[in-house]
Amino acid sequence: MIGFMGILLSMFAMGMMQLVLATALPYIVNEIGGDSLYSWVFSSYMLSSIITIPIFSKLADIFGKKKFYLLGLCIFAFATIYGGFAPNMYQLVISRVLQGLGAGIITPVYLAMISDMFEESKRGKMIGLFGFVQLLSNILSPSIGTFITGQLGWHWIFFVTAIMILLAMALVSVGIKVLETSSQIRLSEIDIKGGLLFGSFCVALVGFSDMLSKHRKFDIESSLLLIGVVILILLFVSNEKRHKNPVIKLEFFKNKIIRRAIFSAIISGAIMYGLITILPLCGIAFMKQGALINESRILFFFMLGITVGMLIGGRELVKLNSMKMTRILWIILCFSSSLILYFLNRGNLMVLNTLNIIIGICTGAIMAMFLTNSQNAVNSEDRTVLSGLIQLSRYLGASIGVIILTSMAPEVKLINNTTQFLWVFVLLSLLCIAGLVNESI
Template sequence: MRKTHRPLTTLALALSLFMAALEVTVVSTAMPTVVGELGGLQSYAWVFTAYMLSSTITVPIYGKLSDLYGRKPILLFGTGLFLIGSIASGLSTSMNMLIAFRTLQGLGAGAMQPISLTIIGDIYTIEERGKVQGAFSAVWGIAGLVGPLTGGLIVKYLSWHWVFFINVPVGVATSLLLMAFFHEQVQRKPQRLDYAGAVLLSAGVVALLFGVQGVGRNMLALPVAALMLGAFVFVERRVPEPVIPMSIFKQPAIAISSVAGACFSAAMFGSTTYVPLYVQAVLGGSPTLAGGMITPMIVAWPAAALLAGRVMLKTGFRPLIVGGLGLTVAGTGAMALLLRPDSPIVLLQLAMGVFGVGLGFASTALLIAVQTSVGWELRGVATASNMFFRTIGGVLGVGIMGGVMVSQLIKDPNIPLSAANALLGPDHGHGVPEEMLKTLSGALGTGLSINFWLICAFSVAAFAAGLFFPRVSRQAGTPISTADAAAPH
């Protein structure tokens, strides 16, 4: 059995996370321009939710598969699927094509972040893990710095199609490093994947997303979602190898981390989705300025996460969680108050930075608390379940906000929704009657202002959940070598 080369394996995992981080910053910067070219402002939210939805559904499935068959093959498969989806997204010629291929891209992304973080949990001790997780957060910081600028330059000098193609060389490098330097020995046992649970979970989440948007007949999907998710819980309690073992939620740390993670992710994804849209469509800013508005959050997050990893063994999990989530409330509250045409940009960026500091403290502590609560045989599914709830929170949050935005745009039946696409064109409304443009801009601004208060409300909900976080014991573990990684602990 060959031994894992930890530094180069860690580099491969960092590159994997870099792709995910770059995807957020570059695509958020470019999307208003994409909608301006392809049309379909009413489908704006779906470009994000399709990606997040498909990755959300597959996160717990990939987590379970990694516990059954090993981390390496699942991560390589997910990376390959992500690259195929990236290339196809870059070749899209319509919004429907882009949404479809973003779905394919998300099917691969569901493996990348949770499996990468699980491998870190496998090959590092708890003393090392906090520092490594913090250092990994620096990847998001780098992406936060280069992503908006890169996205703006690509849109200006090349074409928005290239924001998807830049993933390809990074993904190829990641796969080659993993194949050469990460080795694990998995003790295979006769086990079956819970296909019924996977189907019920997928159907329930899709129905829930349609229902929470609250536009027209979509709300009829809510009882369907309740039925599907109720059946999912029923099945998971009875099958021998569930996709998400319900027993892990008996651990208060895991249950509360799931709730808090869902709420703060709704706030985080909502801000990265709709703040750039507000800057471009309402304020008339450039793509680079729009992307630069979320940069302070994405840079402050890893800086705070790095600090959290260093002090966690001294302070414990709870102070970082409660204090961090409190800062997210302060940041998003200030953002909701300040996101107005007459507000100084620097104050908006400061609010986003405070939000990012809070996210860095809380998210790092919550994740490591979850991984500390279980042994190796459940670490993959526990990590994936935590990431699942974070992503589902983001999906539902963006979906709800998309419904709010569209409902404001369709209030006046005399103005076609398609005219709103002109707000995102290169000439910012050229060719649209001034009165119609004023009405559309006002409606969009109202919808987005409501969304910013919803972002604050999600942060408040996360903080409330964090207040119930228990005082988890911080026992130092020993590194688990990849030679005996499959052995129960």
Template sequence: MTKQTRAIVVVAMMLGMFLAALDTTIVGTAMPSIVGKLGGITLYSWVFSAYLLTSTTTVPIYGKLADLYGRKPLYIFGSLLFLVGSVACGSAQTMEQLIIFRAIQGLGAGAVVPLVLTIIGDIFTLEERARVQGLFSGVWGLSSIVGPALGGLIVDHFSWHWVFFINLPFGLISVLLVVIALKENVERKKHHLDYIGTLTLTGSIVALLFALLQGGTTWAWNSLPSLGLFAAAIALLALFLYTELKAAEPILPLSLFNSRIISLSSVGGLILGVAMFGVTTYVPLFVQGVQGGSATNAGITLGPMLLAWPVAATFSGKLIIRYGYRFTSLLGTTLTAIGVIMTMFFTKETSLTFIVVAMILTGAGMGFASVVYTLAVQNSVPWNLRGVATASTQFVRTIGGTIGVAVMGTILNAQMAALFAPIFSRFASVAQRLPHDIAPANVLLTPELRATLPAAFLNQLELALSQALFWVYALIVALALAAVVTVFFLPGGRAEKYTYKEEGAEIGEEPISEPLAHLG
């Protein structure tokens, strides 16, 4: 591949990454306006849940198919399906239609990010990839900052429909450039698709995510629906693992995890996902609920983290080449741990400077660590397993974040229920004047109501929420410290020592139970 052709592919992949990242942030800004037009406030969460379910469950499937049939056709298919879903979302007339179309959009989105990372892994050497990964992290960070602002501008000056239609130019240009520039040599042979593995994995994830997303809200955690869904998730997972051990061409080769590098990178990615989703979800809640900041203030608070991430990712590649996986990931996980430890000291009087420093350290740490986990996995496998290996790291990170946020939500709700009840009892006369359709936890997040509350009542509620959030942050800290410990099990030395050798059957330093070249 010539330098010019490779540059075109890079531009196409950056557009694809920008497209996926932008969609995750821009829709949230527009949702209040969309609900105002279409109604259906009770279905609000399902606009996000439907997208999350389909985009998460399809990641490992796309990764495996990309190994079997090539990255190009799968990337084109996923991108076009995403665009079809985007047009349908922009044309929705009811909330029910929007939810269905968001699910279609998610089916396409499951291909975009993992295949972008996989294609970059294909066309660059380890040294080149280490530099380029920082560029793509920068695209993600920029999209995360631009998305909310752009969503607000579109809703205020145009129409919410354009929040979805804006995907079209980016997506079509990306697909066109891939069609023109990306050339692949895929071995043509008959494949045995792992249908049972695909169905059991998908079913297990759907049951798990459905239980986590609806548990504690639609029904109680100990209710029959919750228990039934968790039981179904476990049973289907067990069947999936059994199937993968027997399948000729498994959708997720379990022998991949015989590699210390891949298994530890997966654990690290899972913890990273929990920390990332936890911080981005619950730090804004602190700023609004405890300190009385606006939604804009809460969003700005995350800005330093989202900027520090791509900056650190850019330097991470150079450190990996020079010092190896262990040193770079130790630096990343240590910075993340320090940053999240600082969140445990957040109080109503905490200065903006302290919060910003905590976010910078957390973002920088995640930037250093995330690049390590992606490069280490890609460097450890041959071409015919790079797609499923890369997809597995993205899959684990997303699942980790989803499960983590659900567990944190459970902790927060339990703490608030215990702490808020006595306060409302002491201020019974004030509580009776509150609107009946607003939950106690939402009182602190409604500026109009906050302004009418007596200072003593408001201060006690803020203190209670701060105490409840402390235990959420404590969980994030415990996981961050666990991530630091796992780093010491990564192999030391320069990264190039652990590059997969085609003539052998090794991944990094450790042999796999079957020759990798025959697993694809």
């Protein structure tokens, strides 16, 4: 049980880090500069996780889950301490890359460790506790971020997280015995080339999005990068067709339900993490217009909605006609995001917070439902691989969404009013429409 508490603590710390940093980043930028790298503080974490998740999930099966879990925690702790001492935005981004590498090792291992630690009758209850920890992190993190930043300074966001991670390492080391490896896969059979090609494709795609959003035109550099993106995806597809144990099973894309779920994961990832990044900046605009709100409060309403949505999406809505219900949720998302355009221009904070809750509920419910729908569409032996693909898709969407949405927002020092975010929410509405179209075809 001591080891299980260590796993819970580490996952809470990692989840909290994302949201706490979102509320503190405007203050960090004002202190150390680097406004041009604002989006990369989030996207770099996602991208490095994308690269490591598919490879290390296989390596952990071969060489031992506990070893790799502790390795991931060690890398995450080092990166977090390094981030706390970062003197500029470039080094902060480097720390986030390293954090993402650690998270990419940890993420695919922890559920498998729980399956090894507990008998089948107790697994569901124990895994359910992780959902509770995630929901608790969603609700508390924005307020924690504002408190730590205001009372101790932003550096302590990293130091407090590092303390929790180090404590978790100690609990896991002492409380979990060495877990026997049961996988028959050999090292030579792991699709390392496919993982690297997929990671390179994601980095190139996000780099193309960043270049296009900054230059606001299609020039020679962006054209060359787009050619690189196409070449990488062709090489990746060719490799996956030939490999015995591919990182991504291309057969998944032949199934309409799974194909919808993958594209929904990309779009909802862009919406969720894009808003997590943008809403604290909107909070600054509202404060400058005299509203009694801060970065954490405006983000809190959205995360409250996400939390409620995940709960009802996973337990209640899935009992209904899930395909029809998912379409209805996308329609509500389209309507709500369109209303934001009107009320943002009027600076109506109360209505905006209400709409953020509704958007959060719909997004959270969709994320819970498309995972359930897709898992029901495959055999049991493919569900773990499919879950990993859904997670990778969400991270990819988040990386691109954060890059594009933040490029449309004003620099932190130039924020004066909420109308400066009008085009951000226009793009948000277009993403919601794309989600509805994907669910309808």
